[in-house]
Amino acid sequence: MKALGSIGKSIKRSEDKRFLTGQGKYVDDINLPNQVYAAFLRSPYAHAIINRIDTSGALGSPGVSLVVTGTDWLKENYGPLPCTSRINTFVGGEKMKVPPRHCLAIDRVRFVGEIVAMVVAETKPSALHAVELIEVDYEELEVVTDPEEALKPGAPQIWDDIPNNLCLDFELGDRIKTAAAFDSAHYIISRKIKNNRVAGVPIEPRGAIANYDDDTKRLTLFNSSQNIHENRDAYAIDVLKIEKEKLHHVAPDIGGGFGVKNGTYPEPPLILHAAKKLCRPVKWVADRSESFLSDTQGRGQVSTVSLALTKEGKFLGLRVETVGNLGAYCGTIGPFTPTAGTARTQGGPYGFASIYYYAKVVFTNTAIMAPYRGAGRPEAAFQLERIIEETARELDFDPIELRKKNLIQAKTLPLRTAMGLDIDSGNFVEVFDQALSLTDRTGFSARASAATRRGKLYGFAIAPYLECTGGGSKEFAGITVRDDNKIELSVGSHSTGTGHETSFAQLLSGYLGIGVDSIVFFQGDTDRTPFGGGHGGSRGMEVGGSAVYEAASTFIKKGRLLAAYILGVENSRLQFSNGVFFVSGTDKSVTSEDLIAQSAGSEVINGEFGYGYLNVSATFEREIMSIPNGCHACEVEVDPETGGINIVNYWAVDDFGTIVNGMLTDGQVMGAVAQGIGQALMEESVYADSGQLMTGSLIDYALPRAFDVPNIRIQYYEEAPTKKNPLGVKGAGEAGCVAAPHVVFNAIADALRNFNIESLDMPLTSEKIWRTIHRR
Amino acid sequence: MTRVSLEVNGKKTSIDIPDNTLLSTFLREHLNLKGTHIGCDTSQCGACVVIVNGKTVKSCTMLALQAAGSRVETVESLCDDGKLHPMQRAFHEYHALQCGFCTPGMLMTAVALAKKGKEIDELSVRTELEGNLCRCTGYQNIVAAILAGAKKMRTQT
Known part of the structure; x- marks a missing residue:
């Protein structure tokens, strides 16, 4: 099926107008008649036994209709929130240790922010006031927040039946072959490399409204979720123990996700319970402080990374041993990130004969960890590109040449990497060269000298990256022809700001040859989409777009029969091109738009073909993940007086296969690079040894602001569409987060080449830089 | 009360x-x-x-x-009788919004900045946006949109 010209064009977004005029509809913009408000008492201790909870003060407080504690919750026979990580078996064959994650703390709290009780009251202030009146007798226990400490003998035990706080261990690659490569190596370089723990911070805090219809016995949940189908199944089947059809899950406009809104949380089942109990809608929207305490966080790994190479600098083997922080419980797919999530892209686009990856996944008294934009690939890329940079520095290799000589050559594709990724397309050398030529290397010394004259230190770095995308493998797309001649397109995934309303309509418009204006897009409603894989793993266009392709294909197949009937010809004589069904060499033709118009409400056609004949439900299921890749570079200026860092230039060349809408793709790259810069320079979730979150507000947790990020110059390498999906698309949403942290770090390391940077970890705050320069 | x-x-x-x-x-x-x-x-x-x-x-x-x-x-x-304000149009043209949650605050800051009538450039816009966080766009398109929107506002008055 050939697409019309609209695919590939930077069509402006159709969703913009409502957002620009203040008419977007986020969860907090919804109010239901007669609604009450939930508020949560959250643990002030990171680890404590709950001896007693006295709720009488809260229950007697004005406006309060319900107070629920862990004891009450267990009486309802509700189940824990499930952990669905596909990686769930120890290297030795034992099952992963999954402690019960109930929606309320049961007799013991394990992180600051864990929910101890829920209060429901007439107004939000009265609910918050009543929360203050609950008295809890806590008995403090010893706390551990650092995953390496948590593994040591004698560390506080977070779960009585989980020794050494070890949830799971994991390996991938060939240990013996890698050991042999290290034995034969001329050089071995090892470093301990930390990946800082960060918070996702979508600007819209999480929130939900639950409603119960006593007539149909059906619950409705309006929820800031980027994964409505899987969340619904968990809330309905696992927790509330009702049929999934009894829970209608709706996600309205979502104010950013980045992984934070992908997994399950305790608040939705709690307010669903309250709505059923009270037969009234129950609303809860988090404050930002509450979000910092209770949203899932990401990254948080400590790794020992070793690179083995020949005398000439040829990479022989890579070994990475990681300890991943899981928080106090297993998040929905929490154990996945530090295991397979980080393992898969080890080795990047370089030709490694052997790689061995080993991880331990560890409980600590901190908030729950989950995939955050990139989910393991940023960690893997950072580990690799830091060790390569350190190798180049220590052994005096040119960092550009060292990288280039080890890149996988295009002529060896397709190939399977040492970590088992199938690379079917791409050209890493050309991408690298394209990026290098973009950076104007010849002008570097002039720029560096000018900086030196101003008293600044100047540095440059360039590095390729390897991605793997596709997230949830299966997606739904449906087409419904309406009586007003418009076409409804529904897709099971969900846009969190990523422009699906525009890009999916753009695809369908291109395939069917109909105007974008005649397509009405729907998403985020389990009653209108039978299934969906959520929004994660850069899967929107790759999997969702491919489902739209399948729906369009089926539509055209059916449309051909209808066109043949209308034109009175044999359907085998019909061709379809540019939105027109026609018989070659004749004047017999009918457009897709005509078909839609003629079939809408036509009794003749309904009689002949059946009602809703042109309505289509389609599924796309990808087999293997696609492998986006690229090469980013940057130049930084460091002020030795202040330690301040200015990213002067940032260049990106990305291979995302086919580009459907370059404007939207640019937006993804810019946003993800900014998040990567944030992680490199300023972001970190810090827990005190007591388990208190020190970065519990936007005053303490630094997000990049407009003057912290540069303009990014972006180019695409479009010569290598993948054959793994019908669009040729490789996911674009997370690549910037994968590519940016190490490039920024390495450029700063270059600027600080005359200083000892051994102890430097992200985030590279000005304070750390200043201390490095001034040896304080 | x-x-x-x-x-x-x-x-x-x-x-x-x-x-x-x-x-x-x-x-x-x-x-x-x-x-x-x-x-x-x-x-x-x-x-x-x-x-x-x-x-x-x-x-x-x-x-x-x-x-x-x-x-x-x-x-x-901002919207006048269904017609978008020049700053809103610029945000649309330059893809200066993704999830849209920070957008209203960005627009109001941008409109007030443009109304000051001072010459603005990329650096001054970035500095003036000190009080507005965006987690989606990386700011690049917001800055470009504000420069274009402010120019449009000047030529229309």
């Missing part, structure tokens, strides 16, 4: 409200103007920026009662 009287988006309004009502809550819950968004509780994010007597204000930092007698403009005031 105290009666507060003020002008919001050109309309005079007079309502009894609890004394501790924030201007942001007043706009959202009492006047149903949902375009003003709440993204934090420490006046850091800027999603709630409105214009009070010509000056940008984070509406979560001010009690509604403090705005008594004032002229308040929210994002809902």
Whole structure:
């Protein structure tokens, strides 16, 4: 099926107008008649036994209709929130240790922010006031927040039946072959490399409204979720123990996700319970402080990374041993990130004969960890590109040449990497060269000298990256022809700001040859989409777009029969091109738009073909993940007086296969690079040894602001569409987060080449830089 | 409860409200103007920026009662009879929004900045956006849109 010209064009977004005029509809913009408000008492201790909870003060407080504690919750026979990580078996064959994650703390709290009780009251202030009146007798226990400490003998035990706080261990690659490569190596370089723990911070805090219809016995949940189908199944089947059809899950406009809104949380089942109990809608929207305490966080790994190479600098083997922080419980797919999530892209686009990856996944008294934009690939890329940079520095290799000589050559594709990724397309050398030529290397010394004259230190770095995308493998797309001649397109995934309303309509418009204006897009409603894989793993266009392709294909197949009937010809004589069904060499033709118009409400056609004949439900299921890749570079200026860092230039060349809408793709790259810069320079979730979150507000947790990020110059390498999906698309949403942290770090390391940077970890705050320069 | 009287988006309004009502809550819950968004509780994010007597204000930092007698403009005031304001058009043209949550605050900051009539460039726009957080766009397109929108506003007046 050939697409019309609209695919590939930077069509402006159709969703913009409502957002620009203040008419977007986020969860907090919804109010239901007669609604009450939930508020949560959250643990002030990171680890404590709950001896007693006295709720009488809260229950007697004005406006309060319900107070629920862990004891009450267990009486309802509700189940824990499930952990669905596909990686769930120890290297030795034992099952992963999954402690019960109930929606309320049961007799013991394990992180600051864990929910101890829920209060429901007439107004939000009265609910918050009543929360203050609950008295809890806590008995403090010893706390551990650092995953390496948590593994040591004698560390506080977070779960009585989980020794050494070890949830799971994991390996991938060939240990013996890698050991042999290290034995034969001329050089071995090892470093301990930390990946800082960060918070996702979508600007819209999480929130939900639950409603119960006593007539149909059906619950409705309006929820800031980027994964409505899987969340619904968990809330309905696992927790509330009702049929999934009894829970209608709706996600309205979502104010950013980045992984934070992908997994399950305790608040939705709690307010669903309250709505059923009270037969009234129950609303809860988090404050930002509450979000910092209770949203899932990401990254948080400590790794020992070793690179083995020949005398000439040829990479022989890579070994990475990681300890991943899981928080106090297993998040929905929490154990996945530090295991397979980080393992898969080890080795990047370089030709490694052997790689061995080993991880331990560890409980600590901190908030729950989950995939955050990139989910393991940023960690893997950072580990690799830091060790390569350190190798180049220590052994005096040119960092550009060292990288280039080890890149996988295009002529060896397709190939399977040492970590088992199938690379079917791409050209890493050309991408690298394209990026290098973009950076104007010849002008570097002039720029560096000018900086030196101003008293600044100047540095440059360039590095390729390897991605793997596709997230949830299966997606739904449906087409419904309406009586007003418009076409409804529904897709099971969900846009969190990523422009699906525009890009999916753009695809369908291109395939069917109909105007974008005649397509009405729907998403985020389990009653209108039978299934969906959520929004994660850069899967929107790759999997969702491919489902739209399948729906369009089926539509055209059916449309051909209808066109043949209308034109009175044999359907085998019909061709379809540019939105027109026609018989070659004749004047017999009918457009897709005509078909839609003629079939809408036509009794003749309904009689002949059946009602809703042109309505289509389609599924796309990808087999293997696609492998986006690229090469980013940057130049930084460091002020030795202040330690301040200015990213002067940032260049990106990305291979995302086919580009459907370059404007939207640019937006993804810019946003993800900014998040990567944030992680490199300023972001970190810090827990005190007591388990208190020190970065519990936007005053303490630094997000990049407009003057912290540069303009990014972006180019695409479009010569290598993948054959793994019908669009040729490789996911674009997370690549910037994968590519940016190490490039920024390495450029700063270059600027600080005359200083000892051994102890430097992200985030590279000005304070750390200043201390490095001034040896304080 | 105290009666507060003020002008919001050109309309005079007079309502009894609890004394501790924030201007942001007043706009959202009492006047149903949902375009003003709440993204934090420490006046850091800027999603709630409105214009009070010509000056940008984070509406979560001010009690509604403090705005008594004032002229308040929210994002809902920008669109004129269904026609987008030049700054809104520029945000659309330059893909300066993704999830849209920070957008109303960004727009109000941008419009107020442009109305100052001073020459602006990339650096000054980036500096002026100090009080507005965006997590989606990386700011690049927002900055470009503000420069273009401000230029459009100048040529139209």
